[in-house]
Amino acid sequence: MRKLITRVGLLLTSLVFIAGCQTTDKVEKVRVAEVTRSLFYTPQYVAIEKGFFKEEGLDIELTTTWGGDKTMTTLLSDGADIALVGSETSIYVYAQNPIDPVINFAQLTQTDGTFLVSREKVDDFKWEDLKGTTFLGQRKGGMPQMAGEFVLRKNGIDPFADLELIQNIDFANIATAFSTGTGDYVQLFEPTASLFEEQGIGHIVASFGTESGLLPYTTFMSKESYLKENKETVEKFTRALQKAQKFVDTASLEELAVLVQPYFEDTELDLMETVIDRYRAQGSFATDPILDEAEWNNLQTIMDQAGELPQQVDHETLVNTDFAKSAK
Template sequence: MARWIKITFSLLVAFIIAFSLSACGNVASKDKKPLEKVRVAEVTRSVFYTPLYVALAKGYFKDEGLDIQLKTTWGGDKTMTTLLSNGADIGLVGSETSIYVYKQAATDPVINFAQLTATDGTFLVSRKKIDHFSWDQLKGSTFLGQRKGGMPQMVSEYVLKKHGIDPHKDLKLIQNVDFANIGNAFTSGTGDFVQLFEPTASIFEKEGKGHIVASFGTESGEVPYTTFMAKQSYLKSHEQAAEKFVRALYRANQWIEKTDPNTIAKTVQPYFKDTKTTILASSIERYRKQGSFSKNLILSKQGWKTIQEIMMEAGELNKPVDYNKLVNTKIVKHALK
């Protein structure tokens, strides 16, 4: 009898403890603030944007209280349209698009508040293997480039001119192929050279479809190539959310800096299900080595000057836009104090 009472008492105590813990858990979950939803539109899905995917995969945004809803809008014009029509809160796209919008006398300009990539992300891929490449080998060739007015194409023209090549006279320049179809066009026989992002460039090289001979990112130097931007009205009313967003990205950058490429590749693999981990790792390391991932997330005055020089060189801008009108560095500086 005594033993039965002892067992019953033990079970009762266990039940009370379990109930108490459950109740405490319910209180904690009620007290915990719900995550703030932030809609992000990325211009394309690219290994070039690895810090963003790391921050998502490792839960850094959630740690800051943010629920990031990411969608790919496939193109600078579509991304900007999505942002301007309130289909997204933040856009990840080339900083030149904010200048195009400003030039159209926008009443609510789009502001660059954090820089993700600090170089061009494309590579020059040759159809034939070239042991000793020099830029003058492009003269007389057919070059499958990117969309006119887009940053990849403007940077490529800037680099070609830097090496004494007139892209509109010294070679046959093809610019009428959609971004998503450029790789397919090259494998189908169009062009002697093509401008490609990773991991496509590495995949082509591994499969013998092409050979990487140069990096436009290395040749062009520091450029605020891809930035996070939002309408001025959004940043005014959601400044704290923007700062939290930046802190998560910065944490991802720090992790990338001290982590081996294979581990990084495995972390972002869910965002590139059709790409082998080994290819992802080599692509990430290629970008990391050439300094493509912006370490401090700040779009510098020099970078802003360079991008406008590139735009003017390409005939897409006739007058510079003041740095302070379209760039906000306070958000990054406050977030990283």
């Protein structure tokens, strides 16, 4: 009888141990929709490749949805759990009085990510050089274009009177349009800007990121209901992101380029190092996931000046910093 009790006790202990292991090893899938594929999002790819999400028990299913409207539609229709997109999209959604608003919970980038590229080499560039030229900007209503207009006005240029502003070309075709002869200047993301400079197509003369100041340019967001029903998951997600942000802030350019290469197979490592260095040097990568009130207000100022702000929205209405502060 004593032996039987001992065996039963050992069996129960084993079952408890196995159950505990199964709970610990359980992996939860999280579907993330990113607005575009860009080296601007290096910390996200590092979090995946370094296994920071995996350490938290998360399996990230990453989909590129190519455009803010498509990304938000994917999130709202439950095609994704989390979206990586500009914070302005959450304001657009809120203006429609949704039952389940979209909430920003972790910031990835904190500046604009575009650069001003000149067709001709310009020595000692000044913003006033743009007057009387043809400027190939970004899509109207999008954050890149709004930030672009904000920077022009800041430097004494009326984007609709002092130059010829072209903003009716699809995002995917802007670089091609410039390379085939459209525009004296163009607003471009990396790595295209550096690639054009490398190929002699254009020359980087200024950064919209350094000129427009800190703002929640790209953040992770989700529906309010998802945050409430999956609090632990979002906490794990944000912790993994913070680990990646710290890593990106101190790691070598060579190591970072190798880590993100699977997402940019057609881009040379040297070029990726140049791009990552440029973004990191100007402070584009947020070093923690907290979206603060000053950044939020700067975003709305830029939107308002562009005539695209449907209504003022308080920081606490569409931003939840609890997860980010806990992770930090």
